[in-house]
Amino acid sequence: MKEDYTISPASGQGPLPVPAPVTTRKIRCCSASRFFILVILALACIIAPLAAVGLNSPSDPPGVTGLSTPGNAATAGVTDVSVSNRSDGPQVISIGTYVLDITNYDARSGTFEINYFGTLTSDRPINMNDFETMNGVADKMVLFSDTPTRKYFRISGSMHTDPDFHRYPFDRHTLPVIIEPRVRNTSEIIFVIDSKTTGFDPLTTFPGWEIGKSRAYVMNNTYGDEEIPFSRAVFSYDISRDSFSTFLKFFIPVMLIILISLSSLLMKVTSRLGLNASMFLAAVLIHWRIADAMPNVSYPTFLDYFMILTYATLMMVLVSGILTIYFSEAKDPVRIEQVNRWSIRIIPALSISLYAVLFLTLLI
Numbered sequence: 001m002k003e004d005y006t007i008s009p010a011s012g013q014g015p016l017p018v019p020a021p022v023t024t025r026k027i028r029c030c031s032a033s034r035f036f037i038l039v040i041l042a043l044a045c046i047i048a049p050l051a052a053v054g055l056n057s058p059s060d061p062p063g064v065t066g067l068s069t070p071g072n073a074a075t076a077g078v079t080d081v082s083v084s085n086r087s088d089g090p091q092v093i094s095i096g097t098y099v100l101d102i103t104n105y106d107a108r109s110g111t112f113e114i115n116y117f118g119t120l121t122s123d124r125p126i127n128m129n130d131f132e133t134m135n136g137v138a139d140k141m142v143l144f145s146d147t148p149t150r151k152y153f154r155i156s157g158s159m160h161t162d163p164d165f166h167r168y169p170f171d172r173h174t175l176p177v178i179i180e181p182r183v184r185n186t187s188e189i190i191f192v193i194d195s196k197t198t199g200f201d202p203l204t205t206f207p208g209w210e211i212g213k214s215r216a217y218v219m220n221n222t223y224g225d226e227e228i229p230f231s232r233a234v235f236s237y238d239i240s241r242d243s244f245s246t247f248l249k250f251f252i253p254v255m256l257i258i259l260i261s262l263s264s265l266l267m268k269v270t271s272r273l274g275l276n277a278s279m280f281l282a283a284v285l286i287h288w289r290i291a292d293a294m295p296n297v298s299y300p301t302f303l304d305y306f307m308i309l310t311y312a313t314l315m316m317v318l319v320s321g322i323l324t325i326y327f328s329e330a331k332d333p334v335r336i337e338q339v340n341r342w343s344i345r346i347i348p349a350l351s352i353s354l355y356a357v358l359f360l361t362l363l364i
Contacts, residue, residue, distance in 0.1 A: 090190045094121040095179065096197030097216075097235045101204050102175060105239070108295050110163045112175055113156070119197040120151040128153075130189070134178040134232070135160050165294055168301040169241060169250045170362060172212070176236040180221065185228040191218045193233065200237065208245065212238035250290055250303070254310055257283050261317045262351070265344050268336070273321035280314045283307070305358055313351040320347065 098117040105112040114136075120126050125148040136159035145152035165171055181189045193216045200214050214237045220229035261279045264272040287307045294301075320343040327335040 090188050091124050092190050094192050094194040095233045096194035099200045107163050110161045113158055115156045118153050118155055122149055126151055130181050131179055132182050134180050165297050165301050168303055169246050172240040174236050174238055176234055178234050180230050180232045185230050187228050189231055191231040191233040209239045210242055253286055261314055262348050268340055276318045276321055283310055309354050316347045
């Protein structure tokens, strides 16, 4: 069955009959348009919730449970800092660290170097060989005060942490120093935090990273089926990647690609398909180069979600160019105009909205 269509000519001329398009072509075009819109809406519904949930990962230091600040030490698994030394009970040792600098942090492997002053104080004799650093080694130690009940020393050591890349490249990491007795459990030694000797040098600089909060607390740690735990002192320091430099290095190149690709929608010529294909390949290469700077992880990162949206945007522009070529070969100017009009209206608005939702997840 066919329908008649007319196009209004220039003034002074009568209506000109135009051959009607075949109904099957109209159905095929409508079906393709509906399928295209459904795919984009499905991407929006899937990516936004996953990004909001996936980017909010626990920030607790590795292997630490029952976190608490010194002022709230009565919670589960944390030693009460009000305990005092008793001749018939465990030895209570006040411990403090004052960090001078943190250097050579390798986010890929989770290793870093730290230089700090340490203090151990008690009313009973202290043996330095009773303690060890659980997440690293002390490469060098200088002992300044070596009285029976007080040890004051400086340590330069190499430490390790489990890096968290959920927000990469806006990632945040916690760099801990974990100290624990070698063989003496809480029936013999209990740590308390010495707040007077614990701190972080305000003049410390960490190129490429911003230094955040520092925490110090004591917790009990049990190994296997042992009934009596070990007292563990944890000194942790939060760092985050510099936001401005991260934006310049990671996102400006990709955003320029997106801008060029979206601008090509204003070109009502079939040659824009080659431009969009080149932009797609450039985005893939940039993604590969950036992702190569981090280890393989079992979860999606912020960068992964960002690049998924980038690929979706570039794919929409590519499909728009393919439809333009298809209808151009079919000599159907009406369909070409419809593709151009709806592409300009839908693709930029949808792309910008999804990017805005993704970046808002960083604030949650």
